Structure formats: structure tokens, C-alpha cells
Amino acid sequence: MEHDAAVRGVSTGTTIMAVTFDGGVIIGSDSRATRGGEEVSSKTINKLVQVHQRIFCCMAGSLADAQAVLKTASFQLNLHSVQMEAPPRVIAAASLLRKLCYHNKDELQAGFITAGWDPQKGPQVYVVSLGGMLISQPFTIAGSGSTYIYGYTDAKYRPHMTREEGLQFVTNALALAMGRDNVSGGVAHLVVITEEGAEHVVIPGNKLPKFHDE
Amino acid sequence: MEIDSISSGSPASPSPLGAQPMQLNGCRSFRSMLGSPDISLANNAYWGIPSRRWDANAWKRQSSSAEQLPVLMSLFGGEMSLLRSPLQPPSPGFSFDLTERNAVLGRLLEGSPPPRPVKTGTTISGMVFRDGVVLGADTRATSGDVVADKMCAKIHRISANMYCCGAGTAADTQKTTDLLASNLALFSLNSQRAPRVLMAASILQDTLYRYGGQIGAHLILGGVDYSGAHLYTVGPYGSVDKLPFVSMGSGSMAALGILEDRYKPNMEVEEAKVLVRDSVQAGIMGDLGSGSNVDLCVITAQAVDYIRPYQESQYTNGRNRKYKYPPGTTALLSEKVVPLRMELVTEAVQRMETH
Numbered sequence: 401m402e403h404d405a406a407v408r409g410v411s412t413g414t415t416i417m418a419v420t421f422d423g424g425v426i427i428g429s430d431s432r433a434t435r436g437g438e439e440v441s442s443k444t445i446n447k448l449v450q451v452h453q454r455i456f457c458c459m460a461g462s463l464a465d466a467q468a469v470l471k472t473a474s475f476q477l478n479l480h481s482v483q484m485e486a487p488p489r490v491i492a493a494a495s496l497l498r499k500l501c502y503h504n505k506d507e508l509q510a511g512f513i514t515a516g517w518d519p520q521k522g523p524q525v526y527v528v529s530l531g532g533m534l535i536s537q538p539f540t541i542a543g544s545g546s547t548y549i550y551g552y553t554d555a556k557y558r559p560h561m562t563r564e565e566g567l568q569f570v571t572n573a574l575a576l577a578m579g580r581d582n583v584s585g586g587v588a589h590l591v592v593i594t595e596e597g598a599e600h601v602v603i604p605g606n607k608l609p610k611f612h613d614e
Numbered sequence: 615m616e617i618d619s620i621s622s623g624s625p626a627s628p629s630p631l632g633a634q635p636m637q638l639n640g641c642r643s644f645r646s647m648l649g650s651p652d653i654s655l656a657n658n659a660y661w662g663i664p665s666r667r668w669d670a671n672a673w674k675r676q677s678s679s680a681e682q683l684p685v686l687m688s689l690f691g692g693e694m695s696l697l698r699s700p701l702q703p704p705s706p707g708f709s710f711d712l713t714e715r716n717a718v719l720g721r722l723l724e725g726s727p728p729p730r731p732v733k734t735g736t737t738i739s740g741m742v743f744r745d746g747v748v749l750g751a752d753t754r755a756t757s758g759d760v761v762a763d764k765m766c767a768k769i770h771r772i773s774a775n776m777y778c779c780g781a782g783t784a785a786d787t788q789k790t791t792d793l794l795a796s797n798l799a800l801f802s803l804n805s806q807r808a809p810r811v812l813m814a815a816s817i818l819q820d821t822l823y824r825y826g827g828q829i830g831a832h833l834i835l836g837g838v839d840y841s842g843a844h845l846y847t848v849g850p851y852g853s854v855d856k857l858p859f860v861s862m863g864s865g866s867m868a869a870l871g872i873l874e875d876r877y878k879p880n881m882e883v884e885e886a887k888v889l890v891r892d893s894v895q896a897g898i899m900g901d902l903g904s905g906s907n908v909d910l911c912v913i914t915a916q917a918v919d920y921i922r923p924y925q926e927s928q929y930t931n932g933r934n935r936k937y938k939y940p941p942g943t944t945a946l947l948s949e950k951v952v953p954l955r956m957e958l959v960t961e962a963v964q965r966m967e968t969h
Contacts, residue, residue, distance in 0.1 A: 408826075408827060408851055409827055409849055409850065409851030409852075409853055410849050410851065410853040433853075433855070439867075441849075441855075442855045442857065444857070445855055446856075462851065462853075463849075463851075463853035464819075464822075464823055464827075464849065464851035464852035464853040465851075467819065467823075467852070467853060467854060468819070468820075468823045468852060471816075471819075507826075
């Protein structure tokens with residue numbers, strides 16, 4: 401993740417992540433937006449965007465670029481869904497983002513994590529990086545704050561977690577990253593996506609778990 | 615000196631139409647794709663795509679001034695070629711050719727800074743209260759270190775139920791909000807619907823994003839529509855944030871401190887007006903780029919109260935700029951009154967959809 405001051409305009413700074421558990425995915429982010437790496441321009445920015453009923457994307461990088469790409473991608477995804485007369489697959493959403501990021505890589509500074517549930521393949525997590533690489537992983541972390549939690553997530557992740565274990569994993573990881581990264585902070589937004597639908601959980605900053613912070 | 619060599623003419627300058635100093639990448643840019651009609655309003659034919667995209671970094675990479683001479687000649691020659699063919703329709707949208715010229719000139723005239731455009735300095739703020747939205751702004755416009763306008767109007771009308779405060783480059787905020795107002799009025803007439811605040815924010819986002827931050831407009835958009843009171847902030851790069859209270863401009867940090875301390879949801883109108891006034895006052899006192907009076911605009915579902923000025927600056931020079939003469943100063947010799955009668959021919963009432 402390049403230096404925050406190099407991002408044009410308002411930067412999402414950011415710690416974003418997504419993890420699959422038994423029966424669904426959990427996607428989470430912080431809520432801080434910064435300008436030039438020095439000033440917090442918003443404490444409550446929304447980085448989790450619902451592109452379809454069971455597909456969420458979270459954004460990293462330049463806020464303007466990410467919002468513009470997500471607007472275009474969710475429009476195209478909806479059109480695709482109407483044409484196919486079926487809910488879109490998670491890979492379709494991720495592919496649309498990848499197409500936009502790759503073909504416009506000279507002008508864009510935005511990366512995304514797409515997570516969701518579809519009937520064909522169940523819970524999935526995809527990450528589209530800055531240059532437009534698209535890969536699928538059981539869990540993924542991104543953003544400037546993610547560098548501080550690679551060790552934690554690698555050590556603590558287990559496949560086939562329960563919903564509660566997954567929520568605790570994401571909450572702890574976000575709290576650790578927000579504690580160490582200056583451009584991540586605010587509240588933690590988590591969305592749990594399962595076959596039944598999407599559920600939004602917000603954890604205010606003072607209710608996040610503390611790790612030797614007292 | 616390099617300037618003399620320009621006037622004496624440069625040898626072998628390439629033909630203005632042939633020289634293309636800025637090579638675009640061949641594929642359509644992301645921003646030009648956003649200009650396609652299915653995304654923007656049909657009325658946005660005026661919003662063309664810049665004919666050439668300006669890449670700041672490419673200019674910085676050019677090292678020798680010898681490279682710049684033929685470029686400069688081609689730029690001047692390019693403009694001359696436009697004059698030579700008046701029958702050709704001008705390319706739509708903004709042309710950024712002069713920014714390239716400015717960049718080259720700035721490097722040739724090393725040391726002396728180019729003239730700065732008029733910026734508003736500015737403290738603007740807004741908040742959502744129980745019945746609607748209150749917007750506030752100072753009234754100082756600066757050009758470098760000089761106050762260019764002491765009574766500048768920074769709260770612009772977008773529609774009957776929406777107003778927008780603008781900080782940054784004065785011309786950019788005025789033009790952007792004017793165009794938004796015109797397009798929304800056309801939309802209203804074509805669709806028989808009152809526009810939503812979300813729509814205005816979305817249009818601003820698309821427009822500013824397309825110009826990649828070159829339009830220096832930092833806006834606070836507030837209004838009341840059928841779904842309630844909303845307050846948005848739009849940055850010059852096209853980022854949008856929806857907030858209960860916000861401040862922008864050079865005095866935004868001072869104003870934000872006041873808002874952070876005293877904001878509560880569902881405040882009453884008088885308390886809200888005082889809070890916004892206090893936040894703008896903090897910017898006026900604490901920031902050199904803000905000053906003079908405080909303007910307020912209170913928008914509710916029933917009415918709009920545009921209070922200009924809400925508070926006048928105590929630091930005036932006492933000059934009375936109204937030079938009206940009382941009636942009777944010039945002797946009245948004769949008077950003839952001709953009433954203009956107008957006949958009501960037809961009257962029609964058309965309901966407008968509110969959602």
C-alpha cells in the first residue's frame with residue numbers, strides 16, 4: 401500500500417478484510433478517511449458498499465476513485481443481473497471491478513475486497529489489487545493497516561470457523577490494525593453475509609477489544 | 615535569456631497540428647467513459663470531455679528547456695490554428711491547453727510566481743437539525759494576500775429546497791453550482807419531479823471526478839426532500855460523504871472544533887443557527903483566509919430562510935456605499951401615469967410528483 405500522502409484527494413487510509421466461515425462470509429472495515437496523511441476528513445466514512453443483496457465490496461485507496469469505480473460496477477452488475485434474470489455471482493462482481501481497475505490502472509488508485517454468498521459456490525472472498533489482479537482466498541486483508549496484522553491473521557485463522565469465532569477474528573484483527581495504523585480508526589463495520597441475507601454489525605471505537613492498551 | 619529567444623522566433627518549429635506534446639494512451643480513459651449518456655443526464659451535452667488530458671507529471675519529467683521551445687511554439691501555434699479555422703466547431707468541454715502553457719512558462723520564468731486565481735479562503739459549515747438543515751459561510755474572498763471581495767456570497771441556490779456552500783477556487787464553485795442548478799431545473803421540468811439531494815450530490819460527484827481534481831470546488835450540499843433533511847460534502851476529486859455536520863475550507867479545522875463540541879442530533883432551529891454561526895465565527899477569528907460577515911441559510915420542508923448577513927463584521931471602515939438620493943432632490947416638473955392592463959387568459963394548475 402503506497403504512502404498515504406501520495407493518494408490524490410481524500411484517501412480511505414484503511415484496514416479492510418474479509419473471511420469465510422462455515423456458512424457465510426464476514427467482511428469488515430474501519431471508518432476513517434484522511435487527507436494527505438495528516439488530517440482526518442471523516443470519522444464515519446462508509447467503505448462497505450452493498451452492490452447486490454448478498455454481495456458487498458469494501459474499498460481502499462483514493463476515495464474518489466473507489467466511489468466512482470463502485471458506482472459504475474454496481475450499475476453494470478445490476479444490469480447484468482436483470483439480463484440474466486438471476487442474482488449475480490460473487491465472481492461477476494469481482495470481475496467487473498477487476499476489469500475497471502486493470503484497464504484504467506494508469507489513472508486509478510483503488511483496490512477492493514469483494515465478499516458474498518451465491519447458490520453456486522457458497523461463501524467466497526475475492527481481492528482486486530491496485531493494478532487489477534484478481535484472486536480468491538479463504539480470507540484476505542488489505543489497506544495500509546493490514547501490514548500490522550499479517551502475523552495475527554496468519555496465526556489465528558482456521559478454516560470452518562463458526563459465526564461467533566469469525567466475528568471475534570475480524571473484530572480482533574481490525575482492532576489491532578486500528579491501534580497501530582494512524583490512518584485507520586473510528587468504528588468497526590462488519591457485515592455477515594449468509595444464505596439468509598446480510599446483517600450489519602457496528603462496533604464503536606470504545607467497545608473494541610483492547611490489547612495492553614490500558 | 616530564454617524569453618528573448620521566443621520572441622526572435624525559433625528555428626525549425628514543428629507544425630502546430632503535427633506536434634502532439636501530450637501523448638494520450640490509446641484506450642479511452644476511465645473518466646471519458648463516465649461521460650457516456652446512460653450514466654450522466656441527457657441534458658449534460660454541455661459537459662463534454664476535455665480534448666486533451668493534462669498529465670502534471672509528464673511536464674515535471676521534461677528536463678531541458680530546449681525541449682520546451684518547440685513545445686511552446688506548438689502550443690501558441692495550436693491556438694493560432696484554432697483561430698485560422700473558425701468554421702470548425704469548437705471541441706466540447708473545457709480545454710486545458712493553457713495549463714500546459716502555464717506550466718512551461720512557470721519553468722522558463724524561474725523564480726517569479728505566476729498570478730494566483732481568486733480563492734475563497736473560507737469557512738463554510740453545515741448541520742442537520744430537527745426540522746432541516748442549516749448552512750453557514752463567511753464572506754471573504756482572497757486573491758493571494760489581498761481580500762478581493764468583502765461581501766462574497768458563498769451559499770449558492772441549487773433549487774428551491776437545496777443550497778450549496780462552496781470553498782476553494784471561487785470561479786469553480788460558482789460555475790459548478792450554477793450548472794448543477796440549471797441541469798436540475800431541466801430535469802424537474804422534464805420529469806415533473808422534485809430532485810432529491812442524493813441526486814444533486816451524485817451529479818456533483820460525477821462532474822468533479824471527470825475533471826480529476828482540476829476543478830477546485832470543495833462543496834457542502836444541504837437540502838430537504840421528501841425523504842428528509844440531508845447534508846453531503848463533495849471534494850474536488852469527486853469523493854462524497856454524508857454527514858450530520860461538516861465544515862470545509864481553510865477555516866474548517868477551527869469550525870469543526872465548535873461543531874464537534876456542541877453538536878447534538880435533533881436540535882431546535884435557533885440553537886442550530888447559533889451553533890453554525892459560532893462555528894463560522896471560529897473560522898473567521900482563527901483563519902486568515904476567512905473573515906467579514908456570517909451568512910446563514912436555514913432550509914426546512916416548509917420554507918428557506920436565506921439570511922445574508924446573519925451577523926455583520928464589527929470591523930468596517932464606516933464607508934457608506936449606498937449613494938441613493940431622496941425623492942425630491944431633482945424637481946419634478948410633470949407626471950404622466952399610463953396603467954398597463956394585463957388580462958388573465960388561461961390558468962392551469964399542474965401537480966408535481968414529490969417522490
